[in-house]
Amino acid sequence: MDKKSTYFDNAATTPVDKEVVKAMLPYFNQIYGNPGSMHSEGLKGKQALDSSRETISKILNCEPEEIIFTGSGTESINMAIKGIAHHQNKKLGKGNHIITQKTEHPAVLETCEFLEKEGYEVTYLDVDRYGLISLDELEKAIKSETILVSIMYANNEIGTIQPIKEISEICKKNKVLFHTDACQASEYLNLDVKNLGVDLMSLNASKVYGPKGIGLLFLRKGVTLTPLIHGGGQERRLRSGTENIPLIVGFAKALEIASKDKGLECERLTKLSNKLIDGILKTIPKAFLNGHPTKRLPNNVNISILDIEGEAALLYLDKEGICASTGSACTSKTLDPSHVILALGLPYEAAHGSMRFTLGKNTTKEGIEKLINLFPKIVKRLRDLSPVNLKAEDFKEYLSEDNKKISGVNK
Amino acid sequence: METHVDVKAKVEGKKWFYNDIVKKHFFNPKNFLKDEAAAKEYGKTASGVGQVGSPACGDMMKMWIKVDKKGNKIKECKWQTFGCASAIGSTSMLSVMVTEKGGMKIEDALKIKPQDIANRLKGLPQRKFHCSVLGDKALREAINNYFRKSGKEDRVVVQGAKIIDKILKITDKDIEEAVLEGAKTLEDVQKKTKVGIKDKSCIPEVEQLIRFYIEKYFG
Numbered sequence A: 001m002d003k004k005s006t007y008f009d010n011a012a013t014t015p016v017d018k019e020v021v022k023a024m025l026p027y028f029n030q031i032y033g034n035p036g037s038m039h040s041e042g043l044k045g046k047q048a049l050d051s052s053r054e055t056i057s058k059i060l061n062c063e064p065e066e067i068i069f070t071g072s073g074t075e076s077i078n079m080a081i082k083g084i085a086h087h088q089n090k091k092l093g094k095g096n097h098i099i100t101q102k103t104e105h106p107a108v109l110e111t112c113e114f115l116e117k118e119g120y121e122v123t124y125l126d127v128d129r130y131g132l133i134s135l136d137e138l139e140k141a142i143k144s145e146t147i148l149v150s151i152m153y154a155n156n157e158i159g160t161i162q163p164i165k166e167i168s169e170i171c172k173k174n175k176v177l178f179h180t181d182a183c184q185a186s187e188y189l190n191l192d193v194k195n196l197g198v199d200l201m202s203l204n205a206s207k208v209y210g211p212k213g214i215g216l217l218f219l220r221k222g223v224t225l226t227p228l229i230h231g232g233g234q235e236r237r238l239r240s241g242t243e244n245i246p247l248i249v250g251f252a253k254a255l256e257i258a259s260k261d262k263g264l265e266c267e268r269l270t271k272l273s274n275k276l277i278d279g280i281l282k283t284i285p286k287a288f289l290n291g292h293p294t295k296r297l298p299n300n301v302n303i304s305i306l307d308i309e310g311e312a313a314l315l316y317l318d319k320e321g322i323c324a325s326t327g328s329a330c331t332s333k334t335l336d337p338s339h340v341i342l343a344l345g346l347p348y349e350a351a352h353g354s355m356r357f358t359l360g361k362n363t364t365k366e367g368i369e370k371l372i373n374l375f376p377k378i379v380k381r382l383r384d385l386s387p388v389n390l391k392a393e394d395f396k397e398y399l400s401e402d403n404k405k406i407s408g409v410n411k
Numbered sequence B: 001m002e003t004h005v006d007v008k009a010k011v012e013g014k015k016w017f018y019n020d021i022v023k024k025h026f027f028n029p030k031n032f033l034k035d036e037a038a039a040k041e042y043g044k045t046a047s048g049v050g051q052v053g054s055p056a057c058g059d060m061m062k063m064w065i066k067v068d069k070k071g072n073k074i075k076e077c078k079w080q081t082f083g084c085a086s087a088i089g090s091t092s093m094l095s096v097m098v099t100e101k102g103g104m105k106i107e108d109a110l111k112i113k114p115q116d117i118a119n120r121l122k123g124l125p126q127r128k129f130h131c132s133v134l135g136d137k138a139l140r141e142a143i144n145n146y147f148r149k150s151g152k153e154d155r156v157v158v159q160g161a162k163i164i165d166k167i168l169k170i171t172d173k174d175i176e177e178a179v180l181e182g183a184k185t186l187e188d189v190q191k192k193t194k195v196g197i198k199d200k201s202c203i204p205e206v207e208q209l210i211r212f213y214i215e216k217y218f219g
């Protein structure tokens, strides 16, 4: 079995597609000119840059000039949030209030916390048990000082998809700018910015079988921000630094492939992830799905398993050649369990035992079957070692009917 | 024994955090009780048992010891752990340390520090060190439990907590735990801990602590 078929950590990053590698290679040492140079080698670089931007603009349904290449998803997000805040507040003298929500990626949360230290006010909206924000609460949170709303498209841990169109309508109605972190959405969801109605959108290549270290920010025409990086004036003076042509070419190729394969791949992965969810919930007692049952990314399976600790399970899986990830405190640098799982209102116990499997292009039915076959054995092994035995009854609101049966919960 | 596939080799080129000794103790732990029934059975004949941590904080450990007739040496040490590889590996190593070479003297076992376990494991990744600090605490609890069960209260050793009952060596932590387990009054707490039964002078302080912890956890 191909080892990529048991790599269930595609939300962390994806392998680079062969076609993408092929497209990038000439731009390292054959076509290497600086797009800013006034000679034929420079022109070749400029052409590659322009045509990549053009390709991506078609996928996003925007103007090429509305795309700014950056060094990562994190950079795009920093640029969007700090750049808008500084421009709106310091340059235009507008308010200092930003709205976001509790399950955002640290790239958003830490940036907002940084701005709080600078004196900005940030509202962190709650989410419901499935990870969705409330549109009513969003509307209520908007006030005259609000300058920006930043809500992610799809969550990286639990895959929950936020109602982006509805959010952008609320923002438009209230004349507030709207940024979305679409890093996890790009492989599977619609990226048409006109349809979505967003003002800013952050993307990166490393989740769409493109290279790491490249991102982009869609910045709608007419919206201005204060740049983070000053220098030679590349990217419409908004992001200086010699353009990274090989990575930009790879990013464009990756998005192009993703946009072609989207429908079929979503269907295939939905089937496989449902098989996995079913397989786990029917065989492992005291386990439940985190996130939304239907409004979720087709490749995301996040499950809490009571009485075990995620890192231990992760290592047992790794020993069998299976890669996954966990929301347990033990694998986080801060030693706190997943803020996303906790934001769903779940107790700490459920966060420590949460496991994320994110499927991808290389996932096969055989890979899923191997996981379904091995995982219950690993859980049993760790449960036997564990002195903890939480009552299934206390968690019955989360358990599926099938799982209640094997967990011994009476109706 | 099952064949070992090296974690390192699986994550191509990238070193995993754990060294081979930790991995060995994690994948093939020593002296653990293999399920709830085994734990129950063993508990009947154990000299002492200690439990620390909670599932909410991500690590929980239960440790049982059997002490020789003279009350000098630890002859057996069994455990169950909920936690990460570092927690499981270090409990396993600790259980080996206190039982090897005919068993460790209780005085020496009481001196074991997390660093000693980490050293025997030839090091833990820095940010995983905190996961190994429960083992020695669980062991001390088990030893204290043995002292109490065998009428050797004078030998109870308390660390990182304040002794409230000077005769039975009951600490603020014991009272905190009793409250967490549902005790709401002095009588409830006394049923669980016997605090203030011999050392009556501590009762006002105990009552104050009970109010404090009830306020802290249930207020």
Ligand SMILES: Cc1ncc(COP(=O)(O)O)c(C=O)c1O
Binding pocket: A011, A012, A072, A073, A074, A075, A105, A107, A152, A154, A155, A156, A181, A182, A183, A184, A204, A205, A206, A213, A214, A215
């Ligand atoms: C939702 C989300 N936002 C932002 C990022 C950050 O992207 P990058 O690693 O490219 O900086 C990631 C990926 O880790 C992500 O999943």
